[in-house]
Amino acid sequence: MTALVLSLAAVGVILAFLGWIFPAGSVREIVVGSVMVACLFANAILLLAGDGVVGWREAWWNVLLLVSAVLAVAGGGPLTTSVLALVDRGNTRAQSTQKAGEVLRGGALIGCLERAAIFASVVAGWPEGLAIVLAIKGLARYPELRSPDQPASVTPQAVAERFIIGTFTSVLWSVACAGLLLSR
Template identity: 80%
Template sequence: MTALVLSLTAAGLVFAVLAWVPKAGSTIQIVLSAVMLAGLIAIGLLLLAGDGVEGWSERWWNVLLLVAGGLAVTGGGPLTTSVLALVDRGNTRAQSTQKAGEVLRGGALIGALERGAIYAALVAGWPEGLAIVLAIKGLARYPELRSPDQPASVTPQAVAERFIIGTFTSVLWSVTCAGFLLSR
């Protein structure tokens, strides 16, 4: 089972890297993100069906630690943009969450740092770190969320919606990736 969990995690990491290649929100990115998410669910089910990572040798646990960390950081970006694209599908109004990305610049880099920090805090056994990361992000983004100087094509509601959806998706992804190691 160890080999299967590690293989699926590594495959998820490969799909996560590949999902960065297509245009954000494109159908191929959504499909790659769905495959990556399905792999994550399969890993979770395998770990639940067995004894988690209990009894794994330290060497294989460390490999899973690194690969799952890479998956937490790289996989959350395409998944988040895919979720935002699905939210906007069929949206005819000008104030979409995609346009709100013009206001919330640096989201991909901030999201990667956020996922890495959350993953590291949870794996290190410091769940309070999650609250600190989210507080820092919320305080840092607050001026952009409430700024009256936003482009006319974007409403404050669309910016707030993008922030909330993106943050929740990103955080849930990194928490799930860290959860594998916490099954020890």
């Protein structure tokens, strides 16, 4: 079972990096993100059906720790843009969360840092870290979310929606990846 869990996690990492290659919101990115999520769920089922990582050699657990961390950080970007693309279906250009990304600059880098901090907090058993990360992100983004100087091509609601959906998707993904290790 150890080999299967590690293999599925490694496939997830490969898909995560592949997701960064495709254009944001493209059908290929959405498919890659969906398969990546399926790999994570398959791993969760395998670990829940068995004894988790109890009894694993320390070296294999460390490999899963590293692979899960990379999956949490790298996989969240394509997954978040895929979710935002699915939310945008049928929206006008001014309501588009993709267009709102022009207001919330640096989202990909901020998201990677956010996922790394959340993953580390959960794995370290320090859930208060989630509150700190989300508070810092919310306070740092507040001026952009409430700025009256936003371009006319995007609504303030679309900017706020992008922030909320992107943050929730990113946080849930990194917590789910950390969850693989909590069966120890």
